[in-house]
Amino acid sequence: MPKCTINGKAIEVKPGTTVIQAFKAAGVEIAHYCWHPGLSVAGVCRLCMVQIEGQAKLQIGCNTLVTEGMVVNNTSEPVKEAVKWGLDFHLINHPLDCPICDQAGECGLQDQYVHFGKYDPEMAMPKQKKHKVVDLGPTIVLDTERCILCSRCVRFTDEVSKTNELGIFNRGDRSEIGTVENKPLDNNYSLNTVDICPVGALTSKDFRFRQRVWYLKEAASVCTGCSTGCNVNVYYNEEGAWRVKPVQNEKVNGYWMCDKGRDIYKFVNKEARLQTAKVGSKDQWRLLEGGQAAKDVGDSLRQVAKTEGADKIALVVTGQYTNEEYDSLLDFFNGTLAVKNVYHWVNNPEDMTGFDGILFRGDRNPNTAGLKARLEKRGLKSDWLDLEKKIKAGAYKYVVVAGPENNSVFPDLESKAKMMSAAPHLVWLTAAKSEAVDSATTATYQIPLKTFIEKDGTYTNHVGLEQKVKRGTTIVAGALTLSEAVSLMSGEELDFSLRPKPLTNLKTNFFTAKRGEL
Amino acid sequence: MFSLSEEGVAFVKRELNRYEDRRSAVIPALYRVQKENKGWVSPESVTYLSHLMDIPSAWIEEVLTFYTMFNKRPVGKYHVQVCCNISCSMNGGREMADHLCSTLKLKEDEVSGDGRYTISRVECLGACDKAPMMQVNDDYHEGLTNDKAVEILRGLK
Structure with a gap:
């Protein structure tokens, strides 16, 4: 284990650690653009310069290995x-x-400029004109003038997605x-290139120019898009959620997540x-408060x-809820009411075990494993065809x-709702409104539930790893968690005065209306 | 659809075996393609090469666009490269390029109507002692004057 001194601080690192990793x-x-922990070393931005005692020239931290007794600084x-x-x-x-760049506020170049900038540039020649607003595909817009050629995105498509679409063409300026x-x-995986772009060159079509990032708050959560359970940050403000970005977790998703x-x-x-x-049926709906509906039901x-x-009652459950919610749901139905007919609604049985080799899984529910374990524990084995x-x-x-909760991953929603x-x-x-249910012809109660960003709970991913989600914000004030709905059904009273305040800003602005299509 | 001759394919395969990294064989392979494809590398030949060499076309395109000696557009039967670096310019290289263009009635980097000529200005070709000079396909012509250059081009078969 080599020992080294970083800016006067003595630390011990694993053999094979680079200087930049030791700094971290x-x-x-330490300043850097081209280095990314999830990618190979390129050494092209020349910003992670360090001074190593005993060496005459400055070295780049990303491509220099720490050796025993190395004394390094980046403050000289x-x-x-x-x-x-x-x-x-x-x-x-x-x-x-x-000020007119979409990356402003989370831009590596902007941050470095504040720290190290020569506010009076020496360059007298006019800047090179390059291509602006290049449509790079269904998800991304490229501005080649803003690009500093760090090659992170090129390395990403070479090394992680292995699709090799991107390259650096022509030469010099x-x-x-x-x-x-x-x-x-x-x-x-294309949108990961937007995340790792240190400047505003690659921007997401879904998010660009919709919001200023400094007005957004972030909530740590878990992706509910499939059973991998990537760790994410959800960015939201008083008008709702705007985007999702991955958070590093070596056990689950590394640094990445998929576009879906x-x-x-x-x-x-x-x-x-x-x-x-x-409450009602097709075209004749009466609105009422969610809690009251749950009590009536x-x-x-x-x-x-x-x-x-x-035996007159059947319970159908999807893999979209938290473990805690399943527990209270099954406690009431299976425990109190003694319902034995509990069916697991599998959205796409053909490719439930599908996996693309990187992160994305065919099972597009966050908690199939948690639900299955709970049904098994109670010995509930009802056949869907039944x-x-x-x-x-x-x-x-x-x-x-x-x-x-997420209708779009249930291709069979309409036929199943009809059945x-x-x-x-x-x-x-359910949390989602759906035309399929709105056109139900039988006497129906629809009770609004909360989504993953509005509740605390645990999801179990495909390998059985339990991950907690925390409430970030409340978007629909009248919605209940499944546990709350079940408590009300069982006749308990809930003190709603303790509940967090909902979002109050009801204005619909252009950008909200234009927010990514469903 | 473009494809290399049998010897060309054998050449590329040999180059691939010569290096540890498949990417290293891109330059000789591209050069061979340019030779066999009337002096330029077409987009479809890049696709062909990427299949032949089993490497992504982006990697080939990167090399192709980096080097100016690969032609990305069609050239005439005789690709005339007039040196316009310091020594040649001092001895009238630039004027010679202009003179050739106006005499042959074509613009720089364009193919003449009869498909015979393309005139390009290039950087130093390493014959400074015999400036001005030009390169016609693979042949150097040195110590030129405007008239001599035109004569040489007219005299090509």
């Missing part, structure tokens, strides 16, 4: 001078129009990143949500269980559905 380990700031005058000039070279052709013959950059997972912010926003409870359910037997038969035969009076609405009474608990 010591918690000392020569280092500061080198970084200042390195930065000035980066800015020769980079436009200095930060005419160098540009791009794709061969302007083919689209179209893979399920980034869509999960869309279904938590008001436009996609069931906002109040509805609970009264009827308990009545039916008492007089006609629990449900349709029994509904047709009129065996069930009530079908209670803990439906999908279930053949029962005399349908209770649909």
Whole structure:
């Protein structure tokens, strides 16, 4: 284990550690653009300059290994001078129009400029004109003038997604990143290149110019887009959620997440949500408060269980809820009411075990494993095909559905909703509004639930790793968590005065309306 | 659809075996393609090469666009490269390039109507002692004057 001294701080590192990693380990700031912990070393930005005692020349920290007894600093005058000039070279052709750039506020170049900038540039020549607003594919827009050619995105497509679309073409100050013959950059991991772009060259079509990043708050959460459970930050403000970015977790997702997972912010926003409870059937809906609806449903359910037997009730559950919610749901239905007919609604049985080799899995539920474990523990093994038969035969009076939170991953939603609405009474608990349920012909209760960003809980991913999610914000005030809905059904009273305040800003601005399509 | 001759394919395969990294063989392979494809490297030949060499076309395109000696557009039967670096310029290289263009009635880097000529200005070709000079395909012509250069080009078969 080599020992080294970083800016006067003695630390011990693993053999094979680079100087820049040692700086990170010591918690000392060091300038860098091209180096990324999840990618190979390029050594092109020349900003992670360090002075090593005993060596005449400055070295780049990213490509220098720590050796025993190395004494390194990046605070000496020569280092500061080198970084200042390195930065000035980066800015020769980079436009200095930060106020109109979408990256402003989270830009590596902007941050470094504040620290090390030569505020008076030496370059007298006019800047090179390059391509602006290049449509790089379905998800990304490229501005080649802002690009500083760090090659992170090129290395990403070479090393992580292994799709090799991007390259640096031409040379000298005419160098540009791009794709061969302007083919689209179209893979399920393309938006990671936007995340790792240290400047505003690669921007996400879904997010660019919708919000200023300094107005957004972030909530640490877990992606509910599939059973991998990538760790993410959800960015939100008082108008709702705007984007999702990955957070490093070596055990789960490394530094990345897929493009499909980034869509999960869309279904938590008001436009996609069931906002109040509805009772009635097709075209004749009466609105009522969610809590009241849950109480009414609970009264009827308990009545039916008492007089006609629990066999008259069927419970259908999707893999979209937290472990805590499953526990309270099953405690009430299986425990209190003694319902044995609990069905696991699998959205796409054909490719439930699918996996693309990087992160994305065919099972597009965050908590299939948690649900399966809980059903198994209680010995609940109902065959899905059985449900349709029994509904047709009129065996069930009530079908209670803990439906999908994310409708878009349930391709069979319409047919299944239709099939279930053949029962005399349908209770649909869900966060999402859906036309399929709105056109139900039977007596139906729709009860609004909360999404993953609005509740605390635990998801179990495909390998059985339990990950906690924390409440970030409340978007639909009238929504309940599944546990709250179940408590109300069982006749308990809840003190809603303790609940967090909902978002109050109801204005609909242009950008909210334009927020990524569902 | 472009494809290399049998000897060309054998050449590329040999180059691939010569280096540890497949990428190292890109320059000789591209040069061979340019030779066999009437003096330029077309987009479809890049696709062809990427299949032949089993490396992404972006990697080939990167090398192709980096080097000016690969032609990315069609050139005439005779690609005339007039040196316009210091020594040649001092001895009238630039004027010679202009003179050739106006005599042959074509613009720089364009193919003449009969498909015979393309005139390009290039940087130093390493014959400063015999300035001005030009390179026609693979042949050097040194110690030129405007008239001599035109004569040489007219005299090509």
